[in-house]
Amino acid sequence: MCSPQGIMDNIIGKAMDAAFQVVKCTIHYKKNHKDLKDEMENFKKLSKLAQEIKENVTNLKREGHFTEIAFSKPPPPELQFRSDDDYEIFDSRASIFKMVVDTLKDSKVTVIGVHGTGGVGKTTLVKEISKQLKEDRTFDEVVMAVVSRNANVSKIQSQLVGPLNLDLSNATTEEQISYKLWHRLNNGKKNLVILDDIWKEVNLKAIGIPVTDGNKGCKVVITSRNRGVLLRNMKVDRDFALPLLPEPEAWTLFEKVVGNSVDSPELYSIAYATTRLRMWSKCKMHNVTRDVGISIAQEYLVEHGVVSEWPKKRKYESYSEISIRSRSMDELPNELACPQLRILMLESNNPSLLKVPDGFFSGMKELEVIDFNRMCMSPLPSSLPKLANLQMLCLNECKLADIAILKDLQGTLEMLSLRGSDIEVLPQEIGHLTRLRLLDLRYCGELKVIPHGVISNLTCLEELYFSDQFYQWDKKKTSGNVSLDELRSLTRLTTLHVHIPKDMLFPKESSLNFENLVRFKISIACVHYRVVAHSAATRFLNLEEIPLKAELNTLVEKAEELHLLGVEGLKKVLHDRGGGEGFLSLKFLRVQSCYDLDHLLGKPKWFMQPSRSFNKLTTLIIRDCRLKYLSSPSSIRGLLQLKQLDVAFPSLKRLVINQCSQITDVWDKKMLPSESFFQLRTVTVITCGKLVNVFGPIMVSRLQNLQEVFIAHCPNMEVIISKKGEEEEPNDNIVLPQLTNLNLQSLKNLKSFCTTRSEVGSLFNHKVAFPALEILRIQSCSQIADNLQEVSIDHCPDMEVIISKKGEEEGDEGAEPNDNIVLPQLRNLELRDLKNLKSFCTTISEAGSLFNHQVIFPALERLGIWDVHNITDIWDKQSLAVQYKARSFCQLTTMTVSDCKDLRNVFPSNILPWLHNLDELNVSKCPNMEVIVFKNTKEEETINDDLILFPRLRTIEILSMENLKSFCDSSERSDAQPLFNHQVWMS
Structure with a gap:
């Protein structure tokens, strides 16, 4: 069967011949038409020629009626071999990469193999190699098939014919497809076939890969976990081993995948130890991990979803762990005989709440962990405190009343979570649980009473979570409720979540020690700050309308998310530090109504040395401040500017400036480091009365990732991007390739988006391009409307x-519009x-x-x-x-x-x-x-x-x-x- 290209070449060739005959006949007629009046014989010859041409054209028209008018285009190579943008050729891989590439260019080698442990990176390596060889034209075509354990000729063929755009209309059997593949890959071009993840011998000839007859035009790369398969079964010409990554490279890869999380001090040692585990080298194949998982799972019972009744006895009595999540279960057994059970997890989505019978735990003597969600535990079953091995008790979102009998667990219980429950009083008896390392009271909105002395008695506590709605702190030690002073007794505390009313000052007689805290969510404000509950930061600090006490300085330093609203004394924290090494973990900073600051960053000596401050900051919100600049005034010549000098903000993605009436420029025009603000995604500027532009000339090249711009209520704003003072080049276009949303509101003096030599009155000129723009909103910009x-x-x-x-607000359809x-x-x-x-x-x-x-x-x-x-x-x-x-x-x-x-x-x-x-x-x-x-x-x-x-x-x-x-x-x-x-x- 002729190829589509051959058919078209044939038809086009015939058509060109016919057209040439028509032109030749026409020229002959125009040249000799006067003589032809007297030469009838010549006229007859010409007529006969014209008739032949007519019949030829008629036949061509008939041939031109195709049953198929289009043929599917093969997928572009970049879709088959999409490169991983984060792929990095480590030193240990570079030599292997080069050797494989060089070998594939060797005319004496036809089949090569790459082997290594599962997950070591064989597939990624050969994809990157094939991509390079296709780009440098070593091979004309590259195709790939994943073979896997259950090798199947038809499946392999189907993966190869698509990219090669083979017509299989007359090929239905494996042999017929093999014949077409053979001739397609043996077409005189340089072709490369990749067979990935081979477990046993594969017959290349049966597939249709032409390498068994000494063909040098087609080459094959095979990957496998087993070198023996490559050498004995596939008889490769050369093989290459891909080893595990060395320890330093493994750590580099781990950091890239995990991100900033490994920078957390408490996670660093664990993360680094993970990359050094020698046991991973024993897991040579993925199926081993799977088999181990299956053997462990045989000890577990997991029932989630439609579970209307408790499982039959023969199903659970030998299990060590039971996890059941039910929507419709109405009752639990009165007593269970689970002598080997160590972990019990129950969750009910029944609105009436599933009640736990009094003797439910009697047959679970070995139970160590109870995790109940949305269950009725009022009153607590009398069989619960008899669990002599219980270490962890979670009664989250459960209905509770008196839980005093939990004191009988004082010898073993280490973790107690009442999160989201309706408990109103934490009984005095909880203070007997002196082995407790974790107490979780989050989202207990009804909790009003925590007796004095309960918290201070729990001296082993490492993690303490108070409800965000608990305000009833005893300020004068007269109400009998818990006081902040009790936190001094918790010397092992590493995690603290607490909301403190702003009038509840820390004890004067001694300072609280927060040095050991590695995770915290602390809010000191007049009311509960709703952002606390929704923040994903592990170190969150919100301070509102208080003088900054010395004991809080450590928390400010450690915070990942920091909210400062009307705080006094910020100068000592933000300015009086040396070396520019503060706020190394800070990712989110909000400063609002802090009127004693005229700049945020520290002393001039900072700028004489490299600074890592704010290197992880992704969000900066400044609202209702009298800031004149971001850096020290002596470092920037006293200009009324919000600036960033040595502190480059390399990770900043979101910037919000609201109600900062003194700012006239957002960025310094000449002093930005080259890496500054390259990650900026969103810029919001609202109610900045002196601001005349948002982006200066030096910022234009840094806006390649900008996605959203919202500017509003800036009465003196004349232009969004100012290029004044910069010489204009002929091709000096401004392209914001990622900008999707541009919103300009109430900018009564705005004249143009960008100042260039364009026509006066043009909002967007030919030098400004937004190829990804989806939303453009312009409202109450009278200068634009009047002059555009x-x-x-x-x-x-x-x-x-x-x-x-x-x-x-839109008026009625028939109403006279006024907007x-x-x-x-x-x-x-x-x-x-x-x-x-x-x-x-x-x-x-x-x-x-x-x-x-x-x-x-x-x-x-x-x-x-x-x-x-x-x-x-x-x-x-x-x-x-x-x-x-x-x-x-x-x-x-x-x-x-x-x-x-x-x-x-x-x-x-x-x-x-x-x-x-x-x-x-x-x-x-x-x-x-x-x-x-x-x-x-x-x-x-x-x-x-x-x-x-x-x-x-x-x-x-x-x-x-x-x-x-x-x-x-x-x-x-x-x-x-x-x-x-x-x-x-x-x-």
Whole structure:
């Protein structure tokens, strides 16, 4: 069977020959037609030749009727061999990488093998090698198949034929497919086949891989865990071993995969030990891990989902662990005989809560862990405190009453969690549990009483979690409730979650020691700060309207997420430190209403040495502050600027500046380190009265990852990106490739997005590009609206609306609008390649129309619409009266519409009286358009039914309009209707 390419080459060749004969005959006729009047014999010969050409062309037309008009395109190589962007060739891998590449270029080698432990990176290595060899043209084509343990010829063949674009219409058996593969891979080109994860011998000839007959054009790379399979069964020419990563490289890879987590002091030693475990080298195959897991699981019972009753006795009495999650179970057995049970986990989603019988635990003498969720434990079963080996008790979201009998577990219990339960009083007897290492009272909203002395008695506590809603601290030691002073007794404490009312100061007689805390969520504020509960940070600190006490300095230093609201004394913490080595773990910083600060960063001597401060900071929020600059004033010449000098913020992704009235520049124009702000994703600037721009010249190259910009209520803002003071290069374009959302509101003096030498009054000029923009919102920017002369939006495939008014109050459909968007100076509007655009402005207008009553263009002269696929109408017919009253579109002289596949017409007939200045009309490639002018018979306005008038129209161009039936919609429709009828008049 001929290939599609061969068929087309044959047809095209014949067509070219026929065309040449036609041209030759025509030239001969033009040259000799005068003489032919007297030479009839020559005329007969020419006629005969013309007849032969005609028959030839007729046959060609017949051959040109294909049963298939398209053939599937093979997937691009980058889809088959997608490279891991994070792939790193370590030193131990580099030599192997090079040897494999060099061997594949050796003409004497046909089949090579790569072997190593499962998961060591064989597949990734050969993919990267194949990608390089394809890019440097060592091989013309590279295909890959995953073989796996159950090798199957048909499965391997199916993975190879797709990328090779083989036609299998006449091949149904393995032998037929093998024949086609053989000839496809033996086509004289340099081909590479990768067979990944081979466990046993695979017959290459049966698959159709032509390497057994001494063919040098096709080569094969095979990966396996077993070297013997490669040498004995596959008889490879060369083999390469891929060993485990050395310890330093393993640690580097571990850091890359895990991220910043390994920087946590408490995790570092564990993480590093994990990479050094020698036991991993004994697990040579993944199935070993699986088999071990199966053998362990035989001791466990896990029932989740539809469990309506307790499992039968024979199912659970030998288990060491039981985990049951039920939605519909109504009751539990009164007593269970589980002599080997060590762990019991029950969770009920029954709204009535599953009640635990009094003797439920009697037959579980070895029980060590109880984890109950949403169960009824009121009263506590009397069999519970008799569990002599119980170490962990979790009664999360359970119904509880008196839990005093838990004191009988004082000899063994180490972990007690009452999280989310309805307990109101923590009894005095809990203080007897002196072996407790963890006490969790989070989300206990009803808890009001913790007797004095209970917490201080638990001297072994390492983790203590109070409810965020617990405020009843005893300030004067008179109420009998717990006091902050009791925390002094907990010398082993490493984790503390607590909310403290701001008027509850720390004990004056002695300071609390927070030096040992490695995890904490501490809020000192007037009310519960809701962000605490939702924060994922392991070290969270919120301070509100308090003087900063010395004992809190350590927490400020260690915090990952830090909220400072109206805090006094920040200068000592933020400024009085040396070396620029503070805040090494800080990822989120919010500073609000801290009026005694005029800058955040420390002393000038910081800037004489490298600084790692704020290196992990991803979010910075500054609100209602009198900051003049971020760094020390003597370091930046006293300018009123928010700046970053040596502190580079290399990880910052989100920046919010709100109500900072003294700031005139966000970034210093000349002193930013090269790595600063490259990760910036979101910038929000609100109510900064002196700010005249957001981004200076030095920031433009750092905005490649910027995704969202929101600027509002900055009355002196004139430009978003300022390039003043920088020489403009011919190709000095500003491209924000990741920007999806641009929101500009209440910027009454905004004149342009970027200051360049572009036309005055242009918001976006040809040097500014947003290829990924989806949302553009411009509201209450009067200078833009008043002076804007040209708008061109090109290639924003995800954009649905140009001006969004969502969230604003809209009037009734029939009401007179009072919030119109008027662009009085706009002369030119171009919309290109906006495939998802639905409307220029979001309103209650008719679905599918581009312009509605809230957009007014009284001076618009040129309107161009290209590749806007979602609109069905350009004008909303229901709002034309409002538009006409505002004289919108009355100056339009040139209109172009092209490639709008859903557009049904260009003009509704009742807009024509406005278009008396239209001089040129171009319409092309709108496949669903049947008429240019649509006559709405329901329209009540007075329209001359007998005349469509274009008094100044001089040029009209209509191209590639396959379904166009008439220029004007007519009630007298017929199959033979002319394009222009008596109703159309163009003077």
